[in-house]
Amino acid sequence: MEKYVYDYTELEERMKNRKYSQSTLSDEVNMARNSLNLKLNNKGNFTQKEIKRIAEKLEIPMTQIGKYFFTPVVQKTEQTT
Numbered sequence: 001m002e003k004y005v006y007d008y009t010e011l012e013e014r015m016k017n018r019k020y021s022q023s024t025l026s027d028e029v030n031m032a033r034n035s036l037n038l039k040l041n042n043k044g045n046f047t048q049k050e051i052k053r054i055a056e057k058l059e060i061p062m063t064q065i066g067k068y069f070f071t072p073v074v075q076k077t078e079q080t081t
Helices: 009-017 022-028 033-040 048-057 062-069
Strands: none
Touching (some): 048 062
């Protein structure tokens, strides 16, 4: 099975702008802090329920869920001459 790696930079920025740490957000959405940390570091996947609760807490419009949760990490390639 293919492993997808997502870029959560936008989500982390949204957390920061809304004054949430991983600890405070995880408490607010009834999620273990360690679990949130692992998922933000691509060592686990967010469930649909978790995405919905986080989006509601951070006031992320449903139309922008993809921007925060499903932006793939783009591999940088080196150009050789």
